[in-house]
Structures are given as structure tokens and as C-alpha cells.
Amino acid sequence: METSFEDVAEDAGGSAPSAATVADDAEAAPAPAATATAAAPGPGPAAAPVSAAKAPASLSPSRAGDFMQCPLLYRFRVIDRLPEKPSEAATRGTLVHAVLERLFDAPAAERTAPRARSLVPGQWDRLRESRPEVGELFADDPEGERLARWLGEAERLVERWFTLEDPSRLEPAERELFVEAELDSGLRLRGIIDRVDVAPTGEVRIVDYKTGKAPRPQYAEGALFQMKFYALVVWRLKKVVPRRLQLVYLGSGDVLTYDPVLADLERVERKLLALWEAIRLATETGDWQPRPTKLCGWCNHQAHCPEFGGTPPPYPLPVRVADTGGVEQGRMAAD
Template sequence: MTSAPRPPAPPSSLSPSRANDFMQCPLLYRFRVIDKLPQKPSEAATRGTLVHAVLERLFDAPAAERTAPRARALVPGQWDRLLKSKPELTELFAEDTGGERLAGWLSEAERLVERWFSLEDPTRLEPVEREMFVETELESGLRLRGVIDRVDIAPTGEVRIVDYKTGKAPRPEYAESALFQMKFYALVVWRLKGVVPRRLQLVYLGSGDVMTYDPVVADLERVERKLHALWEAIRLATETGEWRPRPTKLCGWCDHRELCPEFGGTPPVYPLPVVLAESREDEAGRMGPVGADAGRPASPDGS
């Protein structure tokens, strides 16, 4: 028996993915979080999920048995498990009657897994956590959550957060954007455990690069301010129903172009109650200014 879909509700937490959605395009955030529109499976994203599953399962084996041949051999079985948990993925290769495209796709997953062995040595790693779900509530009430690919702890107690990427490393000018997710996780770990991770590490299997960053408290405080500013913008958009599209070159990959006003579409009827501008102004008038910056919208970088 299929469970009934959950009724629309205001956002209650923030993850790195959804924060990035809002920064990329507020209307995309609305489609995914408020309207809960389904996303079409893609070969690239699904391959990423498959590779992550293989690298997670490899650590089930004793250290000496964590070899490249063993990892490659895990790919077909993990693909079968993924299909069983998400039958809709069969759509990806529905027209591949001869199986050639699927075979090539699986071979590429195997190549990505094998490349990992040139970047890290799993025989010398003993992760304390894999695919670790983390969640914390800040003093403001903002709830943060996410899933960390791997957490290592050195004998000295230092924490390293590791994330696998199946794409290529970004150009230097985009490095800060790439690190946002990792700083998000570092903030959650800091607020949960009271420990600032010693190192954040992004492993890019598509290009064979490793990006590292050693955060300090000031970094995490800046991220916290940025997230509060984002959450305030999300709260305002939720109340008003004003989710403005932000056209970029990424629009070409969006699943929801036919619903976007920028491309002549019409979004679904907004499913949440809207607070009228007059009501918000009345409430603000009753509360009065709350500081020197009252009435000035916060910028996403927290400044």
C-alpha cells in the first residue's frame, strides 16, 4: 500500500544541497522543497550515488583486502542494490536494448572507483563514520542537517571530514563555492561536538585532484552568519510566496524549465498561505526597529 503524499509545509531545516539551490535560484528551491516536484534521474548523478556506495562498502572488508580489483568487483552488485531501492532508475537505460550504453556507464563507474586508489590508500584508513547523518539546532532555532561521506579521526583526536566528488575539480576562482558544503558540515560538527575539524578534504575522482582546507573558528562563524541570512530570505519568500527565478547558464540542466516564467512557463499554484504585505508592515510597526540595521536586508554572505 502506497503512503499518501505529505501535505505541503514550510521549510523546517537547511541542508547544503538546499542552501545551494536557494543561492542558485530561489524558484528552484521552491519547486524542490515547497512543491516537492520530482527530479528526473540523470546518468551523472546516479553514477555518483553508485560510486559513493562502492567506496562506503569497501571499508567493510579488512584493511589488507581493500584493493582496486575488489572495489571494481563491487560495482555490479551495488548497482543491483540501487535499482532495487529506486526502481525508477531503470528509466535511464530503458531504450538501451543491447546493453552497450549501460556497460559503458558501469565501466566509467569502475574507472572512477579505481582512480580513487591513486588519491588515497584505504589500507591505511579506518573511518569512524561513513555516510554519517548529522543534525543540529543553532541557538537561533535554525536546524541544519546533512550526510557526510566519511569522517576520520587521527590518534591525536584531530577530525578530518572527507567528501567524494565524481566530477572534476573546479577552477581556483570557484574553489570557495566548492568548499561551502564542507564548511557547512564543519559548522554542524563544531556545534554538535564542540570540536573544529582539523581538515576538510574534497576528493575529485573525475580529474584525480584532492582539495583540502583547514578551517578555523572565524570561518565557521562566517558560515553561520551566511546561513542565518539565507534562512531569513527563505522565511520571507515562504511567507510572501515570492520565489523569484535567477537565470544562469545552469538553467539548461533544470528539470522544471517548462514551469519557469523565464521560459514562458507558469509555476503551480502556491500551496502555502501567504502573509500580505500590509500584515507584515503592521507587525513590523508593532515591534519597532531592533537595531541600527533594522529594515536593511541581510546579504547572503552575512555582511
């Protein structure tokens, strides 16, 4: 078994960018395919060029999750690229991830809870410098009281991590590792893995930090989808099936683990290909149906959603029309 992960980024096509510069939703917006000029039925000039819509060429766990949750949400984020205001919860998650990544820069004996807490203010300053929009979260907090409580919550999440793992006994092979692999279909899978551990015996563990609470057991499979996605990419790149997938929930102090086998990864690949076919059809037809759930209450795009009386922006891509004159409908195959 090949145990080194130092060349994973090279296998993916280049050196690994930092998480600060590579977003998990790095899919490019769909662009029209090459134009083709239709022949005129009789004498006269040819018809105007007609372009077919083309689906984005890559998929990340977040965007795959968006489409499964609500196809219209996927359209808003990937095709329309509607702006979204930063949230306190998501920004706190980014801050905590940055602290846990930076802590491993210190020697093992110095990876303590007090040191981790001390990193929070500096990492918050760096986050505001790289993403000035997060400063808007506390624009109405002139005295800084709400910001202080928010930073205190981030510190408590960081501290809780020490009750779940002992960083003095860990030497990650990779942190915030950008990975990308292309399937035989041409679909590229990409994402950022929080941490990769490699045991002396060669077993690989993929670790992801979550600042929320662990899901109920009946929803655990959905939570593991992201991890199986990463495991599939690692297998495609290194021909290594990770020994363990581990989700560390700092919000509730739980650790969820799963030991995958090759059949798991093959099932995920089939599911992603079916998902990708559904995205391709929706891109070509412009048929992006909303899927109302309890999560709609947290959606940034209610003003554009028909479920809330809104109107989506004009579809920016050409729509393929079926021979019968109707818009061709797509469907997603279930795994």
C-alpha cells in the same frame, strides 16, 4: 579534545540512519502555522481562520545551495516537490559513493582496486532495488551497450580513487554519517558526511567524494561551502573544529583541502541565518524569483520556469500581505 564520533548521531537526537533512507534534501515541506480567527468588525460571525505560511524547519547543504543558485529552484524542490527524473551523472555518483563506503567493510589488506571494481555490479543491483526509477535511465538500451559503458565509467572513477588515497591505511571513524544540529535560532542543519577520519592524536578530517571535476580556483570557495556547513554541524555537536576538510574529485583526480578555524564556522553560521531569513520571507510572501545562470540548461523544471516561458504551479501556501496592501518583499543579506 573529544575524539570519538560514535555518539555523534546520539547527540543529533537518535541513532544514525543509513544514507539509503535519509536524503540530503530531508527538509519537510512548509506547513501552515497555527490558524488564528480574526475578529469581525461588527455583529455577525467571526471571519474565517487565516493561516500564515511557515518555512521548513531544517536546511541541508544541497537545499541551501539551491536557494543561493536560484530561489525558484528551491521552491520547486522543497515546497512544490516537483518530480525530477534521475540523471546518469547523479546516479553514477550515488553508485560510486556506495562502492567506496562498502569497500571499508573488508579488512585493510583486501581494500584493492580489483575488489572495488568487483563491487560495482552488486551495488548497482542494490541501487535499482531501492530506487526502481533509476532503471528508466536505460529503458531504451535493450542490448545493454550504453549500460555497460556507464558501469565502465563508474569502475574507472572507483579505480582513480586509489591514485588519490590509500584505503589500506585508512580506518574511518564514520561513513555516510547523518548529522543534525539545532542552532540557537531554532534552525536545524542536517546532512550526510561521506567519511569522518579521526587521527590517533584526535584531529578530525571530514572527507567528501565528488565524481565530477575539480572547480577552477576562483570557484573553490563555493565548492567548500558544503564542507564548512558540515564542519559547523560537527562543531555544534562536538565542540570540535575539524582539522581538515577534504574534497576528493574522482573526475579529474584532484584533492582540494582546507583547514578551517573557528572564525570560518562563525561566518558560515551567519551566512546560513541570513539565508534562512531570506527563505522565511520568500515562504511568507510567495516571492520566489528565478535567477538565470548557465546552469539553467540542466534544470528539470524549465516547463514551469518563467525564464523559459513556463508558469509555476499555483502557490500552495497562504501569502502574507503587507499593511500597505502590497506583497511584502524579502531580501537575502550578503555575508
